[in-house]
Amino acid sequence: MAGIAACAILTLYRIVLFYFDRTDLFVDESQYWLWSQDLDFGYYSKPPLIAWTIRLFTDLSQSDSIFWVRLPVPLFHFATALILGSLAQYLYDARVSCWVMISYITMPAVTLGSAVISTDTIMAPFFSLALLFYFRLLNEDKARYALLAGAMAGVAFLAKYAGIYFVICAVLAAVFISKARPSWRNGLLVLVTFAVVITPNIIWNYLNDLTTFEHTLDNADWVRRNTSDIDLRYLKLAEFFFSQFGVFGPILFGSLIASVYKAREADARILLFFSVPIILIVCVQALLSKAYANWAAAAYFAGTVVVVAGLLQERFYRLLRLSVWIGVVIALGLPFLTAIADHVSIDGEKPALKRLLGRERLSQELIAAAKEHNADIILAGGRDILADLFYTGRDADVVIRSIPPRGRAWNYYQAKFPLDENTPGQTVLWVAGRPTVECDGKIIEPVRELTTEGGAYHGGAMFVFMMDRECFDG
Incomplete structure (x- = not known):
């Protein structure tokens, strides 16, 4: 209950501070709002769920104000924290569950993701639900969990194409870990359900000249180049890799790296397979072209559970508390900063949040x-x-x-x-x-x-x- 209460209090704080937020919608946020005015199964650069979500909230409120456009984000992160807490409770115990919820809700990326609406936030609860149902499937081998895991992974894909990482990671885990292999029937059921859920977006892409596929290739521009024209960009790789200490938190990301060498339990290793490969894939993208810091966000749903469980098992209590306190300072500070955004400057000339003003x-x-x-x-x-x-x-x-x-x-x-x-x-x-x-x-x-x-x-x-x-x- 302590974890739920802490998450609820911080979520309420974020919502209240929205009333005092002085920032404008960012470019992507305004575009998502415009998409929401014309509901469809896909859009130029993203799948449809973010537009549907904005439309739901603005229709219910009968308002297109910034408050209602952004309101889903703290609520979706609150839901994600509770889902990951349920996963930790299922795999470990109530203590791990509590610390997982608090660690997630205070994660730097979640704090930033609770200030602006993004596809990562909309994907988060569905990707986390897919993880929860998949572990239930691995342990209980019931068809209903295969259906639920596949469906939630599909909805995550409809929020952001990074939802495909769930399928990739599940396959990789099954290859290397015997416990990660569901029965053939249930494994196929997961894939079929996933495919059925994403089919409307696939059809939309086909009918719209593969618009989103072309945009994805623009981001991964190395795919279009000849092999001889590809330059390895080590600085971009280093920039992306070290940015993850800020995304996940310095202690949590450092602990995730250590977990690769320390994890011995089957569940922990499976969780790592739903985290580390995502980071490695985006590292390759950064090396070949470019990668933004949030492109590996899907790695930190399973990552939070495995890292927090590992820190508690190793009795690194002070380190975990320090990680949470760092997150709390950021979590309390950023919403307050948005309320005084016009008056805060780093160099005395440009506002610190100038991109949102x-x-x-x-x-x-x-x-x-x-x-x-x-x-x-x-x-x-x-x-x-x-x-x-x-x-x-x-x-x-x-x-x-x-x-x-x-x-x-x-x-x-x-x-x-x-x-x-x-x-x-x-x-x-x-x-x-x-x-x-x-x-x-x-x-x-x-x-x-x-x-x-x-x-x-x-x-x-x-x-x-x-x-x-x-x-x-x-």
């Missing part, structure tokens, strides 16, 4: 300029600007469009909202990063310079131009 202000300036100059269309090329324009301008009577792509679309806005012959209106308000533009040999001066200081566009320059849409023909 200034976006709404810029969009409001653009919308005001469009109305002032009677523009029919606001045109932009940058995904960042377009993302917030659609959210902030959701009730503004103005058409928002992207510069058309040359060839294949490189973002959602180029794919769905290009300026083309079907776009209504004649007068275009164009936002660009240069002080003059040209149309038919004529130099056009800006009608306004936008405010970029103190936010996401700090240090840059942006200008607004009034132009006839014929300037963009062809």
Whole structure:
């Protein structure tokens, strides 16, 4: 009960601080909100569950405010903590369960993931449920657990394609550990159920020119290159690897590495197979191209359970308490920081959370300029600007469009909202990063310079131009 109470208190604290949050939606968050306005089985770069979740919460509240867009995240992490606690209780005991819940809810990645809505957060409870049901299947060999494990893994996949790691890790564990091998019937049942659940998204991709598959290849760009053109990027690998000490926590990630050598029990080794291979896969991606710190987030569901159990078994109580206290300081500090985001700076010039500031202000300036100059269309090329324009301008009577792509679309806005012959209106308000533009040999001066200081566009320059849409023909 102590673990549940601690998780509930911290979750409530995060929700209350949302009322005082001064940050804007990040680019991805605004895009997910826009997706939620048109429910489908897939989207340009992600599977559909995050859009469905946002739509559920905004419809229930009858509000599209930032509070309701982000509200799912602390609740989903709270649910994940309870599920992992149940898994720890099933495999170990109540003491491990308590510490697993507290360690998870205070994990640095969870603290950050409770401030902005992301696909990692939406995937978390379903991936964790898949783990819980899979261990029940391995120990009890009942078909219902095979169905549940496969279904939850499938839903995790519909939240983020990293859900496929569950299947990969289950296969690897079965190859190397006899206890990790369910009966052939139940193992096949897991795979079939998983396939059935993800089928709508697979069909959507097929009907939409494999859009998401192409985007995934863009991220793993080494796949498209010739072998002779691939350079090994050791600095990128080191950057990703050491970032995991910040994602999982310095003590927990260090302990996870030690667990690879120390784990002897079959359950601990199986848990490691649901964690370490994910990190290694993303390490390879970082070595060949690039990898963001959160790309291995799926490793830390099983990772939390095996690390906490190991620390308690080895009686490293002080180390575990220190890990939790480090997490608590971050968990209490970040939500408070978002409430005073305008006033906190590291260098005395730029806000510490500048990536989450200034976006709404810029969009409001653009919308005001469009109305002032009677523009029919606001045109932009940058995904960042377009993302917030659609959210902030959701009730503004103005058409928002992207510069058309040359060839294949490189973002959602180029794919769905290009300026083309079907776009209504004649007068275009164009936002660009240069002080003059040209149309038919004529130099056009800006009608306004936008405010970029103190936010996401700090240090840059942006200008607004009034132009006839014929300037963009062809």
